[in-house]
Amino acid sequence: MIxxxxxxxxxxxDVAANVTRMAGMVAEAGERGAALVVLPELAVTGYELDAIxxxxxxxxxxxxxxxxxxxxxxxxxxxxxxxxxxxxRAPAGPTISTFVYGPDGELRTRYDKRHVTDxxxxxxxxxxxEDGRFTLDGVTFGLAICFxxxxxxxxxxxxxxxxxxxxxxxxxxxxxxARERMExxxxxxxxxxxxxxxxxxxxxxxxxxxxxxxxVWGRDGRxxxxxxxxEEGLVLSTIAP
Numbered sequence: 001m002i003x004x005x006x007x008x009x010x011x012x013x014d015v016a017a018n019v020t021r022m023a024g025m026v027a028e029a030g031e032r033g034a035a036l037v038v039l040p041e042l043a044v045t046g047y048e049l050d051a052i053x054x055x056x057x058x059x060x061x062x063x064x065x066x067x068x069x070x071x072x073x074x075x076x077x078x079x080x081x082x083x084x085x086x087x088x089r090a091p092a093g094p095t096i097s098t099f100v101y102g103p104d105g106e107l108r109t110r111y112d113k114r115h116v117t118d119x120x121x122x123x124x125x126x127x128x129x130e131d132g133r134f135t136l137d138g139v140t141f142g143l144a145i146c147f148x149x150x151x152x153x154x155x156x157x158x159x160x161x162x163x164x165x166x167x168x169x170x171x172x173x174x175x176x177x178a179r180e181r182m183e184x185x186x187x188x189x190x191x192x193x194x195x196x197x198x199x200x201x202x203x204x205x206x207x208x209x210x211x212x213x214x215x216v217w218g219r220d221g222r223x224x225x226x227x228x229x230x231e232e233g234l235v236l237s238t239i240a241p
Contacts (some may be wrong), residue, residue: 001137001239003165004034005199005214008232010046012206013059015067018044022084023074025234030078034236035103035137037082038199040214041146041171042096044068044086047206052087053124056094060087063099063107072105079103081136083199085145085169088112092126098143098169100134108134113145114154131157139164139241142194146170149184152191159192164241166196173208178229181213190221195239202232 111132
């Protein structure tokens with residue numbers, strides 16, 4: 001199976017432009033043989049915390065939101081599943097959520113970030129309470145969103161539940177963030193015998209300058225594929241769970 005991490009520079013709060021760009025990346029992933037493509041954290045709006053919580057009617061989403069329709073249509077046309085991260089709607093307030101659409105464009109699962117940062121909590125985001133799982137072509141995947149990966153129990157539970165791959169939609173900046181990704185993700189892969197995929201922003205992302213370097217690691221922690229630190233694009237790797 002080929003899996004893909006998509007990294008790009010989101011336009012702040014420009015939902016239509018970002019969805020169009022992501023739909024194009026889903027189409028490209030299909031052309032290159034991928035079965036699944038994963039997008040970065042809050043890719044639909046960009047990492048614009050205060051704007052999202054200040055205008056939740058416009059900048060939060062349910063899985064069937066018509067504005068996400070082009071992404072679902074791209075999945076159907078390309079025959080590719082997509083893990084799309086955005087601000088979700090929940091009774092307690094906005095969440096940071098991954099909606100996984102299957103190759104038929106239908107929702108497979110929703111995962112709400114379990115470990116929001118202090119900054120995200122202060123902005124008004126609420127944490128999820130359930131782990132994210134889905135199966136594609138006989139392979140079981142676990143879901144993480146950025147800071148989740150800093151809590152080893154999340155990956156341990158994924159391995160215990162029979163997941164072969166952990167998918168992390170994330171935002172890591174240059175400097176400390178780039179160092180963190182190299183400390184955390186290979187260790188998660190090696191310790192839990194999981195393939196791990198990181199989909200990161202590149203360039204301006206809210207208050208950060210994202211470092212790109214989206215990547216896939218093998219179950220031994222070995223780097224299988226890595227993206228540019230400067231340019232948008234897909235990072236693809238063949239995995240054999």
